[in-house]
Amino acid sequence: MKLNNKKTRVRIEGWFHPEEGKWYQEQVKKLSNGWIVEIGCWKGLSTSYLASVLIGKPQRLWCIDNWKGSKDQYSKLYRELLEQHENDGKPVPIQFRKNLKKLEIPYKMLEMDSQEAVSYFKDKSCSLVFLDASHDYLSITTDLKAWWPKVHRNGVLAGHDFSNDHPELIRAVESFSKIWSVPLKRGPRTIFYFIKP
Numbered sequence: 698m699k700l701n702n703k704k705t706r707v708r709i710e711g712w713f714h715p716e717e718g719k720w721y722q723e724q725v726k727k728l729s730n731g732w733i734v735e736i737g738c739w740k741g742l743s744t745s746y747l748a749s750v751l752i753g754k755p756q757r758l759w760c761i762d763n764w765k766g767s768k769d770q771y772s773k774l775y776r777e778l779l780e781q782h783e784n785d786g787k788p789v790p791i792q793f794r795k796n797l798k799k800l801e802i803p804y805k806m807l808e809m810d811s812q813e814a815v816s817y818f819k820d821k822s823c824s825l826v827f828l829d830a831s832h833d834y835l836s837i838t839t840d841l842k843a844w845w846p847k848v849h850r851n852g853v854l855a856g857h858d859f860s861n862d863h864p865e866l867i868r869a870v871e872s873f874s875k876i877w878s879v880p881l882k883r884g885p886r887t888i889f890y891f892i893k894p
């Protein structure tokens with residue numbers, strides 16, 4: 698997995714392309730009511746794209762991450778990176794919080810598993826749920842199924858890494874589309890999304 702660096706006034710390492718960031722930002726601009734929920738934030742690179750839309754506005758963003766690694770093929774990489782940053786005295790959760798503070802993004806954090814966090818949200822309370830956590834078949838299937846009821850009408854359930862590097866994610870997303878009879882839409886690069894009818 699190639700790490701991207703976003704060169705803004707805050708330099709953040711992560712896995713999110715600027716074209717995807719622009720798309721994410723546009724969605725948040727368009728969808729005015731309801732919570733925005735990002736699941737899988739790492740150090741805040743994807744989140745950072747929301748700065749220009751959210752700064753100075755009432756709090757709408759929830760960030761969810763367990764910072765414990767993942768359940769997909771990258772679990773070893775995450776564990777090694779988490780340990781390395783812990784040993785360097787720069788734990789990833791602290792870097793995330795510092796980055797968001799520097800960017801002045803208003804947000805609330807749930808430092809827990811996606812499946813635990815979902816119970817904090819009422820049905821139809823979210824305008825955008827963005828998934829970028831574990832990319833294995835079971836995690837994606839479970840996340841899509843659990844978060845779909847939380848999205849309100851015309852809201853968006855989206856995610857990252859719809860690419861050949863993540864065949865299990867593709868399979869889970871396509872199955873969800875078929876089972877729930879909801880058209881699968883694609884954004885730039887590896888973005889996928891569903892609009893709630």
Ligand SMILES: C[S@@+](CC[C@H](N)C(=O)[O-])C[C@H]1O[C@@H](n2cnc3c(N)ncnc32)[C@H](O)[C@@H]1O
Binds near residue numbers: 711767768
């Ligand atoms: C691909 S990274 C996210 C990258 C980030 N969006 C960026 O822009 O760089 C995946 C993140 O999901 C988190 N994660 C994985 N499985 C999770 C789960 N079940 N619940 C909560 N967080 C999870 C990991 O701790 C990691 O920070």
